[in-house]
Amino acid sequence: MKKWNKKRLFLFFLFVLVPLIPFSYVQNNVLTITKLKVQSAKIPATFDGYRIVQLSDLHSHSFGERQHRLAERVKQEKPDIIVYTGDLIDLRKGGASAGYELMEEMVKIAPVYFVTGNHEWHVFEEQEKRLQAISVQVLRNEGTSLQRGGETIRLFGIDDPMMTGTEEALEKARPPAGQPSLYTILLSHRPELFSLYEKAGMDLVFSGHAHGGQIRLPFVGGLYAPGQGFLPDYTAGAYTRGSSTMIVSRGLGNSLAPQRIFNRPEMIVAVLKRAQ
Numbered sequence: 001m002k003k004w005n006k007k008r009l010f011l012f013f014l015f016v017l018v019p020l021i022p023f024s025y026v027q028n029n030v031l032t033i034t035k036l037k038v039q040s041a042k043i044p045a046t047f048d049g050y051r052i053v054q055l056s057d058l059h060s061h062s063f064g065e066r067q068h069r070l071a072e073r074v075k076q077e078k079p080d081i082i083v084y085t086g087d088l089i090d091l092r093k094g095g096a097s098a099g100y101e102l103m104e105e106m107v108k109i110a111p112v113y114f115v116t117g118n119h120e121w122h123v124f125e126e127q128e129k130r131l132q133a134i135s136v137q138v139l140r141n142e143g144t145s146l147q148r149g150g151e152t153i154r155l156f157g158i159d160d161p162m163m164t165g166t167e168e169a170l171e172k173a174r175p176p177a178g179q180p181s182l183y184t185i186l187l188s189h190r191p192e193l194f195s196l197y198e199k200a201g202m203d204l205v206f207s208g209h210a211h212g213g214q215i216r217l218p219f220v221g222g223l224y225a226p227g228q229g230f231l232p233d234y235t236a237g238a239y240t241r242g243s244s245t246m247i248v249s250r251g252l253g254n255s256l257a258p259q260r261i262f263n264r265p266e267m268i269v270a271v272l273k274r275a276q
Contacts, residue, residue: 024259026264027259027260027261027262027263027264028061028254028259028260028264028265029063029265030264030265031063031070031073031252031264031265031266031267032264032265032266032267033073033077033266033267033268033269034236034237034266034267034268034269035268035269035270035271036237036238036247036268036269036270036271037270037271037273038204038238038245038247038270038271038272038273039273039274039275040183040203040204040243040245040272040274040275041274041275041276042181042182042183042203043153043183043272043273043274043275044148044149044151044152044153044183044274045149045151045274046148046149046150046151047146047148047151047153047183047272047274048272048273048274049271049272049273050080050148050153050271050272051077051078051079051080051269051270051271051272052079052080052081052082052083052185052206052269052270052271052272053074053077053079053081053082053083053110053267053268053269053270054082054083054084054085054206054247054249054267054268054269054270055074055082055083055084055085055102055106055249055252055267055268056084056085056086056087056117056189056206056207056208056209056249056251056252057085057086057087057117057208057209057211057249057251057252057253057255058087058088058089058098058099058102058251058252058253059087059089059090059093059119059251059252059253059254059255060088060089060090060093060094060095060096060098060099060253061098061252061253061254061265062098062101063252063265066101066105067098067101067102067105068105070102070105070252070267071102071105071106071108071109073267074105074106074109074267075109077267077269079109079110079269080110080148081110081111081112081113081146081155082106082109082110082111082112082113083112083113083114083187083206084103084106084112084113084114084115084136085115085117085187085188085189085206085207085208085209085249086115086116086117086118086119086120086160086189086208086209087117087118087119087120087189087208087209087251087253087255088100088102088103088114088117088119088120088127089119089120089123089127090119090253090255091119091122092255092256096123096127100130100131100134103131103134103136104134106136107134107135107136111137112135112136112137113136113137113139113144113155113157113187114131114136114137114138114139114157114187115138115139115140115157115158115159115160115187115188115189116140116159116160116163116189117160117189117208117209118160118161118162118189118190118209118226119255120160120163121159121160121162121163124163128140138157139155139156139157139158139187140157140158140159141157141158141159141164141169141172142156142157142172143155143156143157143172143173144156152182153182153183153184153185154175154182154183154184154185155184155185155187156172156173156184156185156186156187156202157186157187157188158170158173158186158187158188160189160190161190161193166188166190166193166196167196170186170196170197170199170200170202171200173186173200173202174200174201175201183203183204184201184202184203184204185202185203185204185205185206186200186202186204186205186206187205187206188205188206188207189207189208189209190207190209190227191207191208191209191210191225191228191234191235191239191246191248192209192225192227192228192232192233192234194207194234194239194241194244194246195241197244197246198241198242198243198244201244202244203243203244203245204244204245204246204247204270205244205245205246205247206246206247206249206268206270207234207246207247207248207249208248208249208251209225209226209227209251210222210225210226210227210228210232210234210235210236210248210250210251211225211226211235211250211251211254211255211257211260211263212235212236212250212251212260212263212266213225213232213235213236213263214254214257214260214261214263215260215261215262215263216235216236216261216262216263217262218262221235221236222235222236222263234246234248235248235250236248236249236250236266247268247270249266249268250263250264250265250266251265251266252265252266252267253265
């Protein structure tokens with residue numbers, strides 16, 4: 001009986017557990033690229049075809065070779081800018097070097113704009129200095145102008161709510177009174193606040209935080225997201241409310257849950273298209 005139990009245990013390990021090892025590796029480490037088209041009549045003609053790469057939620061994860069492999073995938077997409085929507089580091093893991101190595105590679109490709117996530121707030125004074133030292137443009141409840149062919153798009157970034165009040169920050173993000181038609185892009189870590197972004201008149205929002213729901217099931221989507229609970233509304237892809245579009249990244253790394261399932265790390269490429 002004991003021999004039979006050992007044999008069954010060995011067969012279970014061989015045919016069930018062993019195949020899970022490469023599956024687990026692929027789910028946590030093999031990047032997917034999601035390409036999305038964002039259309040609006042407010043997009044200036046010179047920004048038609050403008051390419052934005054979004055990265056988010058690395059959580060101190062390393063893709064190897066000082067992040068060169070990930071950088072090569074980004075470079076192939078020829079972005080005009082790169083936006084990073086929070087949680088470069090992880091509160092529980094420590095080890096911030098992987099995040100800074102990634103940012104060092106990104107600034108060689110295109111201008112990089114960064115906003116805080118909920119894992120940044122306790123160390124952000126030091127982190128901000130290190131990011132600025134490598135030419136990452138940190139947006140903390142402030143905006144900047146993106147110029148192309150004499151025309152302008154407004155880019156605004158807000159801190160995670162753990163650092164500042166979201167509604168107060170969004171008041172600053174509203175288009176200037178004299179330029180109500182100015183196309184405005186918002187970077188904000190938390191997708192569950194979409195109704196506030198839409199109310200503030202944001203045309204396009206890039207967000208993260210949900211980790212794709214961590215586990216994704218066919219016809220169901222993500223199962224759980226921080227800030228949204230089970231069967232969350234916003235986990236991956238593009239969503240629309242009124243005239244606002246929000247793009248939610250599934251992110252690059254893991255935090256409390258160590259394993260992604262049917263939810264590989266993601267890079268988003270958003271292409272702006274002027275609607276006629």
